[in-house]
Amino acid sequence: MITKTGIHALAALAELAKLPRGCYMGAAELADRIDAPRNYLGKLLMSLSQEGILESQKGKGGGFRLARSPEAVSLYDVIETIEHLSRWNGCFLGRPRCSGESPCAVHQRWGPIRDAYLDFLRDTRISDLAPQRSSSPADGDGSGEPLGTQSKSTPSTELSP
Numbered sequence: 001m002i003t004k005t006g007i008h009a010l011a012a013l014a015e016l017a018k019l020p021r022g023c024y025m026g027a028a029e030l031a032d033r034i035d036a037p038r039n040y041l042g043k044l045l046m047s048l049s050q051e052g053i054l055e056s057q058k059g060k061g062g063g064f065r066l067a068r069s070p071e072a073v074s075l076y077d078v079i080e081t082i083e084h085l086s087r088w089n090g091c092f093l094g095r096p097r098c099s100g101e102s103p104c105a106v107h108q109r110w111g112p113i114r115d116a117y118l119d120f121l122r123d124t125r126i127s128d129l130a131p132q133r134s135s136s137p138a139d140g141d142g143s144g145e146p147l148g149t150q151s152k153s154t155p156s157t158e159l160s161p
Helices: 005-017 027-034 038-050 075-083 086-089 107-123
Strands: 054-057 062-064
Touching: 005 027, 005 038, 005 062, 005 075, 027 038, 038 054, 054 075, 062 086, 075 086, 075 107, 086 107
Parallel strands: none
Antiparallel strands: 054 062
16 A cells, blocks of 8 residues: 555665664665665655655765654654645545545445554554664663564573572
8 A cells, every 4th residue: 555665765764763863874875775776765865854754964974864753753744745645535436526425336445444544654653663772771682672572593681590
């Protein structure tokens, strides 16, 4: 349901959410990390910057970073700027007049699906896609995962009693 452009935008923002506060990442490095075409991603990032989702800085040490905390940016905020989801209030079949009083053939079935999807996007945050790396030993082990949830291949740093 999300276009490839939307997927690239979300993947890029998830990577940027992992950056330490105040740091930037260049579009080329970001494109390599998420396996996206460099020029295409650069234009997409500039668009997100113009919408206030990202901040950009030119020059050495510049690039892109989130304009707000990852917890403050919903998937809807990002996807709306790309795919204009607010237009989904219209009829699924494109009828100019479709409502509960004059429904199209799929009106009753599509409405709850659309609403659930849009609610999911509004309720899901960039921070849900990329847990922040821990900066405090009390918050975990720095892996971005709560203690005790590391994969089997990751050595545990927990001490036995």
